Amino acid sequence: MRTLWDKGYEVNEKVRKFLVGDRLEVNAELTRADAIGSIAHAKMLASIGILTEEEFEKLQEGLVEIIELSERGEFQLTIEDEDIHTKIENFLTERYGEAGKRIHTARSRNDQIILDTRIYTREKLLKVEQVLLALCQALLDFSERNKDVPMPGYTHLQRAMGSSVGLWSASFLEALLDDLVLLKTAYKLNNQCPLGSAAGYGVSIPIDRQLTSDLLGFEKVQNNTLYVQNSRGKIEGIVLSALSQIMSDLSRMANDMVLFYTSEFGFFTFPDELRTGSSIMPQKKNLDVMEVVRAKAKIIFSYCGLEYSLIESLPSGYSRDTKETKKPLLEGLDLTISTLEVCELVVHQIIVNKDKLREACSPEIFAADRAYQLVREEGMPFRDAYRKVSADLNELKKMKPEEVKNLIISRDHLGAPGNLGLDKLQKQIDEERGLLEGEYDFLESKYSSLLGERISLRN
Numbered sequence: 001m002r003t004l005w006d007k008g009y010e011v012n013e014k015v016r017k018f019l020v021g022d023r024l025e026v027n028a029e030l031t032r033a034d035a036i037g038s039i040a041h042a043k044m045l046a047s048i049g050i051l052t053e054e055e056f057e058k059l060q061e062g063l064v065e066i067i068e069l070s071e072r073g074e075f076q077l078t079i080e081d082e083d084i085h086t087k088i089e090n091f092l093t094e095r096y097g098e099a100g101k102r103i104h105t106a107r108s109r110n111d112q113i114i115l116d117t118r119i120y121t122r123e124k125l126l127k128v129e130q131v132l133l134a135l136c137q138a139l140l141d142f143s144e145r146n147k148d149v150p151m152p153g154y155t156h157l158q159r160a161m162g163s164s165v166g167l168w169s170a171s172f173l174e175a176l177l178d179d180l181v182l183l184k185t186a187y188k189l190n191n192q193c194p195l196g197s198a199a200g201y202g203v204s205i206p207i208d209r210q211l212t213s214d215l216l217g218f219e220k221v222q223n224n225t226l227y228v229q230n231s232r233g234k235i236e237g238i239v240l241s242a243l244s245q246i247m248s249d250l251s252r253m254a255n256d257m258v259l260f261y262t263s264e265f266g267f268f269t270f271p272d273e274l275r276t277g278s279s280i281m282p283q284k285k286n287l288d289v290m291e292v293v294r295a296k297a298k299i300i301f302s303y304c305g306l307e308y309s310l311i312e313s314l315p316s317g318y319s320r321d322t323k324e325t326k327k328p329l330l331e332g333l334d335l336t337i338s339t340l341e342v343c344e345l346v347v348h349q350i351i352v353n354k355d356k357l358r359e360a361c362s363p364e365i366f367a368a369d370r371a372y373q374l375v376r377e378e379g380m381p382f383r384d385a386y387r388k389v390s391a392d393l394n395e396l397k398k399m400k401p402e403e404v405k406n407l408i409i410s411r412d413h414l415g416a417p418g419n420l421g422l423d424k425l426q427k428q429i430d431e432e433r434g435l436l437e438g439e440y441d442f443l444e445s446k447y448s449s450l451l452g453e454r455i456s457l458r459n
Helices: 013-020 023-029 031-047 053-071 084-096 098-102 109-145 165-190 209-216 225-230 234-261 288-311 320-348 354-360 363-378 382-391 393-398 401-409 422-451
Strands: 150-155 158-164
Touching: 031 053, 031 084, 031 109, 031 209, 031 422, 053 084, 053 098, 053 422, 084 098, 084 109, 109 165, 109 225, 109 234, 109 320, 109 422, 150 165, 150 354, 150 401, 158 165, 158 363, 158 401, 165 234, 165 422, 209 422, 234 288, 234 320, 288 320, 363 382, 363 393, 363 401, 382 393
Parallel strands: none
Antiparallel strands: 150 158
């Protein structure tokens, strides 16, 4: 099997295997992206006379076949293939001769792999957004159902003030909507077409980079050809940074669930299908799915650090170091998607133990409320009210159970337990879903045009 850089000599077998490493699995993930990018590139080459229309149609047919073979598991990479680019080009050359040899005109494997990664990442980021919004909806519904259920609020892990289950869950909803802003920024930076930059210095034929970008549905052409190469690893790191913020919030939510599930708290419980057991202790039912969420977050943090460390202090232009940037990105995207999906599943099935929660709302956590009552009803300066209440906390023990809920929901300023602003958050979720569907429709129309058949990116 000839490599794309073949010069008539053999590379040492150990060196060859070391250079390929674990890239075969990673490259296989990029098969469809490479084929779609190659169709757009071939169409551009036909537009400037490098390929005839007949040659383009043959190549298009072959590249669509490659996608179909790959989906059936019949387009397998081997170490002899070196990478997905070589596998595809050799397939096209064997099938179509001269046309297959011409398809690599005006591109390098350097800009080709960046293109593949951008196409793949773009689709995966849309999936991240889709499952993130599904989790946001689950949290909003849970918050609505439990907005008036009393719950202790904690500082320093000690009971501090009266709160509500709705305030607790809506805090993670808003955190994820903030994370969505970062995610969409990462999407925007990734959504630049690198093709035509070649090895970083352009090519000496009049290619139409804008046409290629438009065919593939990118927002813009990434302009400076050298920066295209220098951005490899940087864009991947930005994507993983956005994912790490999502995972950080999921980790914190998971930690709360694990804590509130313990016998010492007993605020929440979960159906057996979400719990596992111990091999030695018959009584154990563990919420270790949320413990694993905490661990997965740390893995994403490590991927983020790895991306930046791989490119730190590299000289301008391509260096082989950057081949290692693909795996943490691809794994990070999949890991974030699966974690969001499992968190949505768990949120839908939280069982709220209202009696335990009310019991935990002991009178002393309403000390601040009592101080504010003195400020409001007697005009007492807050510092004097604070001292008066702290001097006689026993007075709070006279509170009746029905007063607890009323005190909590009486905090009805914007964002407090009595005014969570869930309608506003629902509107935001609905708007984001509409934008997401529009982007899916746009990309599906672009890909369907290139492939000559309807393609769905949603699953």
